[in-house]
Amino acid sequence: MNTYLLAFLAFLPILVAMFLLVGLGWGARQAMPVGYVVVFIVGIVIWKMSLTTVLAATIQGLWIAATLLWIIFGALLLLATLKHSGAIATIRAGFMKISPDRRIQAIIVGFLFGSFIEGASGFGTPAAIVGPLLLALGFPAFAAVIVGMVTQSMPVTFGAVGTPILVGVNTGLTGAAVVEAHAKSLGLTWPQYLASIGARAGIFHAIIGFVMPLIICMMLTRFFGKNKSWKEGLEVWPFALFAGIVFAIPYVLLANFVGPEFPSMISGLLAVGITSFAASKGFLQPKKVWDFPPEKEWEPGWMGTVSGDPGQVRANMSLIKAWIPYVLVGLFLLLTRMNPGLKGALTKITINHLNILGTSISHKWEWVYSPGAVISFVAIITWLLYQMKGEEIKAALKESSGQLVNASTALIFTVPMVRIFIMSNLNNSGLESMPILLARAVADAVGGAWPAFAAVIGALGAMIAGSNTISNMTFSLFQWSVADFIGVSQRLVVAIQAVGGAAGNMICVHNAVAAAAVVGMIGKEGLILRRTFLPTIYYLAAVGIYGMIAIYVLGLQ
Known part of the structure; x- marks a missing residue:
């Protein structure tokens, strides 16, 4: 069968799902079951996957969905706890004192605080935390979700203490003899080689991403303002660019001189403090x-x-007391990810599903190490800290549990669809997996112009898999190989992949479902993705243009 036809068939489940979500405005609960059926048929008929393999991938997907729901539940429970304790009212009053301007609040609470949470935890947690907080500050639910989703761009490559680089790129390239030989030829150890890719990704992000706070403001005023004006968003450009630069400078320095673990986390925390003080003055x-x-x-x-x-x-x-739960979330996430002893102890507590249905497909759930456990634990501490009454705790549990049910119906089809797509390399046809075959077809079509398109593959991987880490894991070696084949810097192209994977989080169905769930917008994921496509297109176009300039004009390596 023709390669391009196979590539179209590989893309068909995603195309159908996105058409229903974005084109027709369906909710994920309606669209994703259709996408699941399409990938099920394509997997069995075209890729000749066995029924057992497809079912095993489905079961694996259901368990992964449970891990996402665990995070969502934690975020919902903490929000409900803070609401019924009165803490949210105090936090809202505090932010109104810093600045009553909603654009300033979106920058500080949404982008900067969200970047800190992304750096500490990752995996969609920022949208699950930032959305409810903005909602409580008086934002419409739709606006709160958009801010939370667009925040998952610049900080994502160094999210979860550098996981997309240290796990994603590392796993994707490890074991490839040609890559390891290249690292040695540069006089770099393997950790140094990985760090150099992260450093290049950090520079890409800083150059194109420091304007994201301004883009968020423009989207707010255009889509949620009385006058539907882009101009009203531009009016805050001095502070928005100041915030972007305050975040970007330590971000680049940390990425280049320290490593992938800290750029988003430390830069976000520093920027929140600096911009809050600046705004208050x-x-x-x-x-x-x-x-x-x-x-x-x-x-x-x-x-x-x-x-x-x-x-x-x-x-x-007091305002300090009201903020303690969020401070504890950041502190505990940081401790559990940076303390080797504590991390080791928590990651040993797992729910394992090995060789599902006798296949090589397995799943391990580190449920105590999950951000969901951390956030839920903080919610319980908050009950004691605020001396909440039994009826207040009961109301918080009831409210959060009810919202969780709505989220589950969308994810139980979304994640299994993704897992069949990714696990399609386990087949009897001899074909590569659907994402790899799709990527190769694109590379064959564009040749030397590949650096302009490499980020799109990264974004596609993140959109499908719900993770920049998985996108990097899946496509890093492919990206490296294409760069080697066309004779350009391999590290720059892999860095572009990592940047594209971060941008793809803005249009990831998983993240849209999670963000929608915590503000009660289940069923409107398609509308959310319509809006977040705009900043995603900017990000991918910008990194593509800069990638071509960096490689073919500046000759960077």
């Missing part, structure tokens, strides 16, 4: 405060089923 603040229209004028599609009402401020609830 009126530094670079816009002359006119921007806010959403009165709630009674909001469009029905802006609202979710989770109430944004922060409740009443408790008389004894």
